[in-house]
Amino acid sequence: MKVLITGGAGYIGSTIASALEDTGHTPVILDSLITGKREFTRGRAFYEGDIDDSALLGRIFKEHPDIYAVIHCAALIVVPESTEKPYEYYQDNVAKSLELFRTLRDLGCKRLVFSSSASIYDVVPGFMVTESAPLKPSSPYARTKYMMEMILRDFCAAYGMRGIALRYFNPIGADPKMRTGLHVDSPTHILGRLVDVQLGKLDKFMVTGTDYSTRDGTGIRDYIHVWDLARAHVKAVEGFEQAFQRAGEPEDGYLVINLGTGRGVTVRELVTAFEKVTGKPLAQADGPARPGDVAGSFCNADTARNLLGWQAELSIEQGISDALKWGEMKDKVLKKG
Numbered sequence: 001m002k003v004l005i006t007g008g009a010g011y012i013g014s015t016i017a018s019a020l021e022d023t024g025h026t027p028v029i030l031d032s033l034i035t036g037k038r039e040f041t042r043g044r045a046f047y048e049g050d051i052d053d054s055a056l057l058g059r060i061f062k063e064h065p066d067i068y069a070v071i072h073c074a075a076l077i078v079v080p081e082s083t084e085k086p087y088e089y090y091q092d093n094v095a096k097s098l099e100l101f102r103t104l105r106d107l108g109c110k111r112l113v114f115s116s117s118a119s120i121y122d123v124v125p126g127f128m129v130t131e132s133a134p135l136k137p138s139s140p141y142a143r144t145k146y147m148m149e150m151i152l153r154d155f156c157a158a159y160g161m162r163g164i165a166l167r168y169f170n171p172i173g174a175d176p177k178m179r180t181g182l183h184v185d186s187p188t189h190i191l192g193r194l195v196d197v198q199l200g201k202l203d204k205f206m207v208t209g210t211d212y213s214t215r216d217g218t219g220i221r222d223y224i225h226v227w228d229l230a231r232a233h234v235k236a237v238e239g240f241e242q243a244f245q246r247a248g249e250p251e252d253g254y255l256v257i258n259l260g261t262g263r264g265v266t267v268r269e270l271v272t273a274f275e276k277v278t279g280k281p282l283a284q285a286d287g288p289a290r291p292g293d294v295a296g297s298f299c300n301a302d303t304a305r306n307l308l309g310w311q312a313e314l315s316i317e318q319g320i321s322d323a324l325k326w327g328e329m330k331d332k333v334l335k336k337g
């Protein structure tokens with residue numbers, strides 16, 4: 001199967017490309033490299049450009065008429081930055097995605113998998129969310145994801161397309177074969193920051209937010225190994241039609257699926273797991289929550305199991321140790337470019 005991945009030079013998109021290749025499929029990458037890395041596209045069909053470039057998409061589909069589905073990962077993703085630069089976020093994530101969906105419709109591409117986010121959920125008592133839990137996106141970034149879900153659903157209902165919105169929880173780790181990983185210089189992702197402390201690039205780890213109503217006051221998340229996440233996309237593409245059959249062929253041609261482990265872990269628990277993996281105490285301090293941060297959630301993963309036949313397999317410790325290994329290799333891999 002050939003699959004177009006927008007944002008395929010990014011952390012998650014490049015890992016999905018590896019997972020597709022490892023199962024005998026062919027990824028085609030479209031990425032503007034606004035944040036992504038050219039090195040992550042090495043050896044792959046790669047088109048450098050923007051998702052709203054309809055002429056480029058026309059060329060991609062002409063050169064790859066056998067593209068079976070599109071996985072739309074391209075986006076700007078930093079929550080605090082989105083509160084400072086809402087224009088850029090709505091422009092890149094919403095306006096350009098809208099154009100992308102229109103172009104895909106015009107090109108007759110009817111299968112779309114969309115990278116959505118657990119950050120659109122409201123905080124609920126007990127913190128566990130199913131796909132029908134109330135939504136309350138609390139940052140411009142999260143609102144872009146929420147809007148795109150609505151747009152995708154309307155496109156599917158009106159234009160005979162089919163879309164699967166995958167709501168990712170908190171990806172950690174790196175490709176276990178170390179082809180790709182988190183590439184940003186100052187990661188806002190929690191594990192990226194933990195690794196930077198371990199590598200001496202940061203003095204100490206700030207626990208951002210300590211008075212939430214969780215078991216220890218720190219934010220609760222569902223940390224999912226990025227390789228498990230990538231495997232879920234392979235399942236979503238391979239079993240695309242079957243997922244709709246299993247869901248009883250919803251009239252609007254649209255599915256929402258949580259991707260997480262089903263286990264809530266607090267920031268302090270993650271730090272403890274990190275110290276267990278490294279065997280050393282970590283320099284840390286408590287600080288206030290960042291703009292847009294919430295207490296968090298973890299997922300009910302039943303829908304993914306029922307519709308995709310997928311569940312997370314890798315442990316949090318494996319995610320931590322792969323992130324550490326990647327942290328040591330990152331500069332070397334990215335310089336080879």
Ligand SMILES: NC(=O)c1ccc[n+]([C@@H]2O[C@H](COP(=O)([O-])OP(=O)(O)OC[C@H]3O[C@@H](n4cnc5c(N)ncnc54)[C@H](O)[C@@H]3O)[C@@H](O)[C@H]2O)c1
Nearest residue numbers: 007009010011012032033034035036050051073074075115
């Ligand atoms: N990383 C997370 O914690 C997380 C959690 C939930 C959802 N997601 C979603 O997963 C997707 C991938 O995230 P990631 O962590 O890999 O981020 P990333 O920044 O590593 O990757 C995003 C990629 O999209 C590309 N891109 C951005 N705008 C583009 C445009 N207009 N045209 C072409 N390419 C463009 C960037 O160059 C980059 O390679 C995003 O949609 C994000 O919202 C991520």
